Amino acid sequence: MQTHKMYFTDFEDAVSQFIGLSVILDYNEQGVLSNVILGGDEKELHETNKKNIEVISSSVKAVLINFYDSHKNLKFRPIFKQLLTEELAYSFIDRSYPEIDGTFSYFIENLKRLCIKTYESESTEMGFIIFKDAAVDVHEFLDRRDLKYTPLSSPRDLEYFIEDKQTLKIVDSKSVSFVINFEYKVIGFVQKTKNKQSIIDIMMDRHRFVEERDIKVMSHDYYVASQIPDYSSFSESLTKLNDMQKEVVNELKKEHEINNDETDINQLTKQIEKKGLSEEQEIQLIKKLIVYVLLLEKEKKILEEQTDIFAKEETATLYLADLLKEKIQDLQNEKELKKVDFVYFKNKQINWSSSYEYIISYMNGRWKLRNYFVLRSILTRFVMSQYSLSNIPYTIEKINYSIPRVLDLYNLVKRLSEKNIGSLICILRRSPQKNNTIFKAMLQDGKVSTEKYRAIVQTENGHPINIRSCDPYLFELIASIDGAIILDYKLNILSFAEMIGSRPNASGGVYRGARTLAALSASYYALGLKISEDGDMQLFENEREIARI
Structure with a gap:
């Protein structure tokens, strides 16, 4: 009898191409599909987008099982891949599919x-x-x-x-x-x-308020993940210590035949001493009490560490509480938008x-899910990682400063993708070097090439304009010109139409196209974001591709 595992072998690549993330289909011992794993081992992708990935995984799993039930008795043909992709697209467009009528x-x-x-x-x-x-x-x-x-x-x-x-x-x-x-x-x-x-x-632009809130929460979560240890480790340690303390108490009660619900070590010791102890029993009691005291000392140390962290976290928690209040206020609008x-x-x-999490596109007979939540997550994480988040007030200040800028860039990049404007955007990492020093190493000719048009992306005082004050149509215009838009980590537009120099060690063997290779080389210095003429996006960091949307 044919199993899910045998049947879906021919379809795994079609699912990956539709979603834009690597896909692994997991099966139980009977060959029945048990899980759809997205994004491979990209730990950060899973941590920051857990809910979205779970929703997509469960939707894909449901479609696959339904597809199997409908076609398991038919011999595989390549056109079935196209049919499956149609089913996947329809399920994301209308959640009631396939129950809806024709x-x-x-x-x-x-x-x-x-x-x-x-x-x-x-x-x-x-x-x-x-x-x-x-x-x-x-x-x-x-x-x-x-x-x-x-x-x-x-x-x-x-x-x-x-x-x-x-x-x-x-x-x-x-x-x-x-x-x-x-x-x-x-x-x-x-x-x-x-x-x-x-x-x-x-x-x-109807989802902007939801996306802005998500970027705030993502920024907060990034800070907590990078600055505050895992709370679960405290919980586990305390649980183990409490269990060991209970074990000492139970052993003493058993040895001295005390049958009551007493758990306080001091009261229990008094009860034992009233019974009278031999010298050997007294030595054993002292040993167990020493163990108990050591466990208490260890517990106290952990609690002190945890208290320090709770104090540090208090302001961030209040900040997050404000975000949740915003969510409650916006909930009705969000429900309507869905x-x-x-x-x-x-x-x-x-x-x-x-x-607001994705767009489903269709071109040349091919459906594709554009996971914009991945783009939002990567942009937020990259920009926040450029700041030294050493204290809560500073962190919240930088979160509030960065959020509207990240959101503007995110929306501008989405517009380029939606309008099929091929382009290359590079966001420089924070560096002790001056920007022109980085340009010298990064650019093809070792210098900025658009000097005569620099005023287009400058303020009246000659400073670079920020993404916040850049007209969307101007951004589309400069993005559509051959070459890269260069931004610093504060999202100031430093230059455009720049030719990126190739790096000898960049692993470009698996990629084609000048723009893709330029994004790969630029990722040594920056987050490289390449948008193709069909709207697909690739993101590169540290000379490797980190996402395809």
Whole structure:
């Protein structure tokens, strides 16, 4: 009889390609799938993204088992990999899949057909706001975002509108988008209002408050992990000491035939002495009391150490408590956001935003899960690691300083990926060397090459502009030029369009493309982030790839 292990051998690589993380399928002795392990041995990835990884793992496991039940009697064919990837994508888009009816699949097939169409040689850039729950007030949701909603008199199938070629141009995801209900029917149109952001910018920025809170929590957790010892070790030590103390008490009670619930060593000693002791018994009692006192001394030392750490942690705990209060306040908005998806086309690619943690994209017949939580985690960890987090007040100050900057960079990088803008971004490590000294070693010609355009990324006083004050369209512009954007660890933009010199020891044998090799070489000095024209991202650090998104 065929087992999960025998059957899934042909599908493991397809799952890895869809998720963008290494995947190991774990089985029990009977060959039944027991666990889906993501990210290999990247310990930090698991520690900072435990919840997200568990959600993805359980979702993938459920889809695999369902796929096995449906296809186990059919002989394997390569097209099954594509079918499995479809099932995985659909399960992340709509959690009720495969229980939902065929309208969902039919709607997606229409999207596939539409995204590759053109209007006067230009690709379609249509947008769809999807309300997955009838309980969400469409008017209120869109009004709060300064978007004008015009409902239809009755829901219509998408086909009703796409029969007209003009629809391909009018519904552009910027000024006009479709509004879709939970039955995947068109219920109206939404328009941007004058002098406001585009629809796509508003909808893709709708999770910002949640992401900012997550970066705060991640920064706090990074500090706790790097500065405060593992609390569990204290707990284990104290438990062992208490057990040993109980063992001494029980031995004394057994030896002197004392049958009561007494646990206090002083009271027990008095009871034993009242019975009268021989010289040998007195020696044995003293030995056991010495052991007990030594255990108490050890316990006292551990508690003193723990007290110092608790005192140190108190301010950080208060800070975290404030974050949790924010979470409670935002919970209602967050719950509502989970019920609203946004879909848009770009460069003949479908991008389906159903969660702030990831986007599901479709291009050239291939579905892919872009795990943006991995990007957020790596950027946060890298920036925070550049500071000397020696005390709580300083740490919280730096967390509060860094969070909006990390979030801005994170959103800008996401925009590059979503718009398929090939680019290279390097964030320099903190170094006692001056930035120009690092440039000399890092850059191809040993000097900054964009001197004549330096004013574009400088303040009026000639200082580098920070990512906070950089216009998103300017960032997209300088990112799209050949070469790398260079930032320091405070996320000041030092230069752009820079050619990175190759390092002789960089292990580039497994990589192709000048931009990828440049990111690999730059990672000796920086966090190297390469975005390809299809939106895929690779992150490099210490001359090795640490993530692919």
